[in-house]
Amino acid sequence: MLNNKFKKMKRIVFVFMLSFLLSEVDAQQVVITGTVKNVNGEALAGANVVLKESFKGTSTNSKGEFTLSKVSPQTYTFIISYVGYNPIEETIDLDKIKKINFVLTPSEILSEEVIITATRVKENDPVSFTNISNNEIKENNFGQDIAYLISGTPSIVSTSDAGTGIGYTNFRIRGTDMNRINITVNGIPLNDSESHGVFWVNMPDFLSSVDNIQIQRGVGTSTNGAASFGATLNLQTKTFNRDPYADISSFAGSYNSFRNSISFGTGLINNHFTFDGRLSKITSDGFIDRASSDLNSFYLSGAYLTSKSLLKFNIISGKEITYQAWNGVPKVRLQNDYEGMQRYLDHWLIDEEEYDNLINSNSRTYNLYTYENETDNYNQNHYQLFFSYEFNKNLHLNTAAHYTPGKGYYEQYKKDKDLNDYNLNDLILSSDTITSTDLVQQKWLDNQFYGFVFSLDYLRNNLNLTLGGGWNQYLGNHFGEIIWAQYASNGNMRYRWYDNYGNKSDLNIYTKAKYVFFNKLNSFIDLQIRRIGYTINGIDDDLRDITQEHYFLFFNPKAGVNFQVSDIQSIYATFGIANREPNRSNYTDALPGNEPVHETLYNYELGYNMYYSKLYFSGNLYYMNYKNQLVLTGEINDVGSPIMTNVDKSYRLGLELSLGFKPINKLNIDLNATLSKNKIKNFTEYIDNWDNWETGEQTVRELGETDISFSPNIIANSTIEFEIFRNFTIGLISKFVGKQFIDNTSNNTKMLDSYFVNDLKLSYSLFFSGIKELSFNIKINNILNHEYESNAWVYSYIYENTEYTMDGYFPQAGTNIIAGINLKF
Structure with missing residues (x-):
């Protein structure tokens, strides 16, 4: 009875806190509208519009129009991108401007985004997914394998044989192991064809050459290689830098x-x-x-x-x-169970030398x-x-x-x-x-x-x-x-x-x-x-x-x-x-x-x-x-x-x-x-x-x-x-x-x-x-x-x-x- 009351109280407190946050956030918000077009004045449908300093982002409709509501009136950096065009970053004070028109110029070179477009999902697609950006990879790359960099995303549990995240590592998504997770690099299958596994130890420091990652949970969308039997991990390697x-x-x-x-x-x-x-x-x-x-x-x-x-x-x-x-x-070694360790000698270990290693090692x-x-x-x-x-x-x-x-x-x-x-x-x-x-x-x-x-x-x-x-x-x-x-x-x-x-x-x-x-x-x-x-x-x-x-x-x-x-x-x-x-x-x-x-x-x-x-x-x-x-x-x-x-x-x-x-x-x-x-x-x-x-x-x-x-x-x-x-x-x-x-x-x-x-x-x-x-x-x-x-x-x-x-x-x-x-x- 007390446990049920405690659970109910926690729900009430959570709802109250969320309501308070929403009411605070909702105060003094503004609505921003705008368009994204090319230099000929043609609408760019599906262009990405992101406010760098916030969680806000959207894409344009068929007329190239976008709307961002519930935005705090302050200075933001707008990031506008569209395949085949040069992305732009523009800092705008929303205290002064509420309608913004962006013009994108055609790129002189084809964007490398096209390499992974077919196997990726976008913001408005009906899929549960997480994107990890290049900046996030750089900030969290300490030499451990990918399993540890992505471990903070939903439903992931990571593990390491050596205990440090270096060497043999593994992860599960929603309890699904890597043998059932479809993993691709630039759209190319990475899973071993026979075991279906992926061995990150064979690709040391690969994160230093990865530009971005997308994790799709569930079946996700169609991709290449092994079956996506619970999740998909899609990695793109470094894209080109214009400057040396x-x-x-x-x-x-x-x-x-x-x-x-x-x-x-x-x-x-x-x-x-x-x-x-x-x-x-x-x-x-x-x-x-x-x-x-x-x-x-x-x-x-x-x-x-x-x-x-x-x-x-x-x-x-x-x-x-x-x-x-x-x-x-063995659990008997972890628990310092010497009777159990003696049983290991009787049932499993080959000789006294192996037993000495067992009882004399750190538990x-x-x-x-x-x-x-x-x-x-x-x-x-x-x-x-x-x-x-x-x-x-x-x-x-x-x-x-x-x-x-x-x-x-x-x-x-x-x-x-x-x-x-x-x-x-x-x-x-x-x-x-x-x-x-x-x-x-x-x-x-x-x-x-x-x-x-x-x-x-x-x-x-x-x-x-x-x-x-x-x-x-x-x-x-x-x-x-x-x-x-x-x-x-x-x-x-x-x-x-x-x-x-x-x-x-x-x-x-x-x-x-x-x-x-x-x-x-x-x-x-x-x-x-x-x-x-x-x-x-x-x-x-x-x-x-x-x-x-x-x-x-x-x-x-x-x-x-x-x-x-x-x-x-x-x-x-x-x-x-x-x-x-x-x-x-x-x-x-x-x-x-x-x-x-x-x-x-x-x-x-x-x-x-x-x-x-x-x-x-x-x-x-x-x-x-x-x-x-x-x-x-x-x-x-x-x-x-x-x-x-x-x-x-x-x-x-x-x-x-x-x-x-x-x-x-x-x-x-x-x-x-x-x-x-x-x-x-x-x-x-x-x-x-x-x-x-x-x-x-x-x-x-x-x-x-x-x-x-x-x-x-x-x-x-x-x-x-x-x-x-x-x-x-x-x-x-x-x-x-x-x-x-x-x-x-x-x-x-x-x-x-x-x-x-x-x-x-x-x-x-x-x-x-x-x-x-x-x-x-x-x-x-x-x-x-x-x-x-x-x-x-x-x-x-x-x-x-x-x-x-x-x-x-x-x-x-x-x-x-x-x-x-x-x-x-």
């Missing part, structure tokens, strides 16, 4: 972390040519024992631009050497691996070639070809491995037979990914039509080699015990139509057909023949409307269907005759947006209904590997809320929260029963409705930034993540606790003659030194009629600091 520049950046921080980067650009040469580049190196010892990273990368871009065309070539190269921290820390930084070269090594290069052409101001063509070769391995020291597991013969000596050996193995991947994408965009008055698509081909060779063995048996140097090939083609075509009715109702329909062919040939690392082939033909429709209730308010609704094929491991681990089927997502979104000059609010209600979602159930295959199983019915229901407020010019407050319910309707758990080891029979439990793993019911973010004095800013970044189950059983013993983490950021800039900017940046992460884990895995088993678990949790670093200097010429 050079940037030098150097950061140093806790755990012996360093990031050094040099960027340069020639500016526009002879009104047509431009070249840009970057060279970076990142090293870190990591928070987890021995979880070091040695990362190198470069970026090179060249372009030829005219008023009608653009020809551009990008090279994105990355090389990583990362010590493995993939196993996590939060333990790493199972001790072999000096237990590393992951990979080199990947992305080659991208773009050609864009403007037939006229209404019709644009964009094409791109790409090629990505990658090659690497991870090395492991293995103790007492059966020779038969490597297809090696037992070694017969005069007085004994050797059946096992210590060895060092390398598991290799040598792959190529290539293809092309295109889009044809037509925009005239209230109509926008897009035809796009692409074809992509993947070839991957998976193989394993033994590079040393105590007993080599019939093996030889670099003996290869398994070898298999993956071949996958992906063809998609889509059409999008947007139309604005009565300058109020924005409607869209988006239809995509996607065809996939996937074959696997050869022997896997457990010596099973995994030869198979699969073909899919998917139809992915989306439709929605956005109604402009007033100049400051809009509502939208959208519905979309997405289909996703199983990934490589879903197939290779499946039981014979029990192959997984494709998953289908039915996505519903209903949203509301409100923008004042000093305040914005948005709310989005989503319902994601899955058919045949693939989840871990505990079921294993005939060699003991876990398999993912289709569950008939599951869903995610949530509410995303965002609030931004600028009470004074020097203070920015951004808040967002996600409240959600994530359920599997009828879940069956399978548990290994070691007492039935010979038969392989598992214990089966019908659990009914359970929570989907790694899907917290509450995620909340807060960013408060204050400019103490000119060019000196301090920011407090806070994040709360509710409890998460680490499997699908809703068992409280298999759970990540909720956590609340706060970071502090300080930046100061100086300007000198001959130097564009000298900036000092400091970020103190986890300032309250909160102990928490952001990811985990678990395996359950029964032994002597008692249930046990083997698990691995991933602790994140306590209070740590990174500081750096940026010098711009």
Whole structure:
């Protein structure tokens, strides 16, 4: 009873505070009207109009007209932009002027915006999305991966194997992992074709070459590559600078972390040519024992631009050497449970040496691996070639070809491995037979990914039509080699015990139509057909023949409307269907005759947006209904590997809320929260029963409705930034993540606790003659030194009629600091 009253009181207080804010904001507001035309006096429909010092922004109607109401009467910088025209910034005092007419001149060169237009959404589209600008990227780029830069946006949870945001990182959006998130760079697919994953460690310091990011939550709009099965992340690399520049950046921080980067650009040469580049190196010892990273990368871009065309070539190269921290820390080690650690020795660990490592390590930084070269090594290069052409101001063509070769391995020291597991013969000596050996193995991947994408965009008055698509081909060779063995048996140097090939083609075509009715109702329909062919040939690392082939033909429709209730308010609704094929491991681990089927997502979104000059609010209600979602159930295959199983019915229901407020010019407050319910309707758990080891029979439990793993019911973010004095800013970044189950059983013993983490950021800039900017940046992460884990895995088993678990949790670093200097010429 008291709890209900408290909840009711909180709602009343919230409504009162919001009403007070709105009444304060509403006082002394003015209405601004105007037009955007070209030099011939022709209206530019769809031109962007943004007030730099506020949350306000709009686009022009079919007559080139715009209206901005509820604007505080002060001086603003208006930013006006339209594809094919030079953008302008103009400072205007709204105390004196209430009607403004802007004139845009045709650009002498074609804007690079056309490269990503087809896969992006705009302000009035009925999609839940977040844009991250180039300035926001620069201000928050401290050498950590993209997962940490975007973690303050709605519904995102980020994690790091090494605990610092450097090395292997991951993120989820609405509980959806990266294997189900469509990720593109300049409209070109980034997801690995077989695993569907994205490995940011292969692209070190890539953020330093990214111009802007768009995150679409839900199914989003049609794009290229992997299925958008819950979210889309679209990145655009650096666009050209008209003037030459050079940037030098150097950061140093806790755990012996360093990031050094040099960027340069020639500016526009002879009104047509431009070249840009970057060279970076990142090293870190990591928070987890021995979880070091040695990362190198470069970026090179060249372009030829005219008023009608653009020809551009990008090279994105990355090389990583990362010590493995993939196993996590067992809960018994985290809790200093010495009885439990003894059980680990009895049930799991190979010998006393591994046990000594377990009990003598720090409870939060333990790493199972001790072999000096237990590393992951990979080199990947992305080659991208773009050609864009403007037939006229209404019709644009964009094409791109790409090629990505990658090659690497991870090395492991293995103790007492059966020779038969490597297809090696037992070694017969005069007085004994050797059946096992210590060895060092390398598991290799040598792959190529290539293809092309295109889009044809037509925009005239209230109509926008897009035809796009692409074809992509993947070839991957998976193989394993033994590079040393105590007993080599019939093996030889670099003996290869398994070898298999993956071949996958992906063809998609889509059409999008947007139309604005009565300058109020924005409607869209988006239809995509996607065809996939996937074959696997050869022997896997457990010596099973995994030869198979699969073909899919998917139809992915989306439709929605956005109604402009007033100049400051809009509502939208959208519905979309997405289909996703199983990934490589879903197939290779499946039981014979029990192959997984494709998953289908039915996505519903209903949203509301409100923008004042000093305040914005948005709310989005989503319902994601899955058919045949693939989840871990505990079921294993005939060699003991876990398999993912289709569950008939599951869903995610949530509410995303965002609030931004600028009470004074020097203070920015951004808040967002996600409240959600994530359920599997009828879940069956399978548990290994070691007492039935010979038969392989598992214990089966019908659990009914359970929570989907790694899907917290509450995620909340807060960013408060204050400019103490000119060019000196301090920011407090806070994040709360509710409890998460680490499997699908809703068992409280298999759970990540909720956590609340706060970071502090300080930046100061100086300007000198001959130097564009000298900036000092400091970020103190986890300032309250909160102990928490952001990811985990678990395996359950029964032994002597008692249930046990083997698990691995991933602790994140306590209070740590990174500081750096940026010098711009």
